[in-house]
Amino acid sequence: MSSPGIAxxxxxxxxxxxxxxxxxxxxxxxGQMAERMVELAAQQPxxxxxxxxxxxxxxxxxxxxxxxxxxxxxxxxxxxxxxAQEGGKKxxxxxxxxxxxxxxxxxxxxxxx
Amino acid sequence: MSSPGIAxxxxxxxxxxxxxxxxxxxxxxxGQMAERMVELAAQQPxxxxxxxxxxxxxxxxxxxxxxxxxxxxxxxxxxxxxxAQEGGKKxxxxxxxxxxxxxxxxxxxxxxx
Numbered sequence: 477m478s479s480p481g482i483a484x485x486x487x488x489x490x491x492x493x494x495x496x497x498x499x500x501x502x503x504x505x506x507g508q509m510a511e512r513m514v515e516l517a518a519q520q521p522x523x524x525x526x527x528x529x530x531x532x533x534x535x536x537x538x539x540x541x542x543x544x545x546x547x548x549x550x551x552x553x554x555x556x557x558x559x560a561q562e563g564g565k566k567x568x569x570x571x572x573x574x575x576x577x578x579x580x581x582x583x584x585x586x587x588x589x
Numbered sequence: 590m591s592s593p594g595i596a597x598x599x600x601x602x603x604x605x606x607x608x609x610x611x612x613x614x615x616x617x618x619x620g621q622m623a624e625r626m627v628e629l630a631a632q633q634p635x636x637x638x639x640x641x642x643x644x645x646x647x648x649x650x651x652x653x654x655x656x657x658x659x660x661x662x663x664x665x666x667x668x669x670x671x672x673a674q675e676g677g678k679k680x681x682x683x684x685x686x687x688x689x690x691x692x693x694x695x696x697x698x699x700x701x702x
Contacts, residue, residue: 481648482609482686492690494605494652496595496640527609529642529650535594537642537650539607565698573595573697577605577690584686585678 483525483541488579490524491542497564497572499534506568509560516556522547541579548576596638596654601692603637604655610677610685612647619681622673629669635660654692661689 499506517523522543530536542548551557564572612619630636635656643649655661664670677685 482611482684485686485688488688492605492607492688494607494692496652498595527648527650529644529648531642532645535640535642537640537652539609539650539652569698571595571698573598573695575598575601575605575692575695577692579607579688579690582686582688585682585684 492577493540494575495538497569606653607688608651610682
């Protein structure tokens with residue numbers, strides 16, 4: 477499952493997990509893991525959507541959207557996700573930062589422009 | 590000025606503007622505008638950092654970080670930025686969504702792993 481577009485999130489408030497990362501050169505199953513995590517996240521209670529982009533240079537940003545802090549905490553504890561998190565620390569990411577934020581308001585491109 | 594890395598933001602709370610966009614095929618000064626907006630944003634009061642990534646397929650995510658909602662509002666009203674916003678609506682983006690969120694907590698890669 478891929479996530480090529482802009483997430484169709486509900487009216488705020490809801491939560492965003494902003495995960496910014498720098499990739500190592502190591503492939504070692506990275507693509508498969510990343511796809512599987514999107515698939516698995518989408519099955520979690522409280523999941524609202526995900527958006528992901530990565531530069532050729534290696535910087536990537538993945539934003540996942542959630543109904544509540546509790547939903548985020550449950551996803552972090554998911555056992556298959558925990559294995560992926562370990563792989564991220566040890567193999568796939570040379571650096572990363574994860575930020576949990578509460579979305580207060582949002583807007584899109586006006587339909588008439 | 591480019592922004593190749595992970596933003597060095599202070600201890601939360603602070604604010605994030607998550608701008609997710611789909612590009613059109615139209616170049617028409619897009620690269621120049623994007624660089625200029627990063628340069629200009631960095632000069633605004635309350636600016637904390639910016640991260641940006643775009644897939645080859647066209648989906649991009651830019652997250653800018655700010656001290657306060659007031660700083661975000663001032664940046665939105667900046668006259669040169671307003672010209673760019675109009676170009677975005679009319680020329681550069683086929684679709685976009687902008688979300689304003691309050692960052693509650695964050696963490697990075699453990700130094701010892």
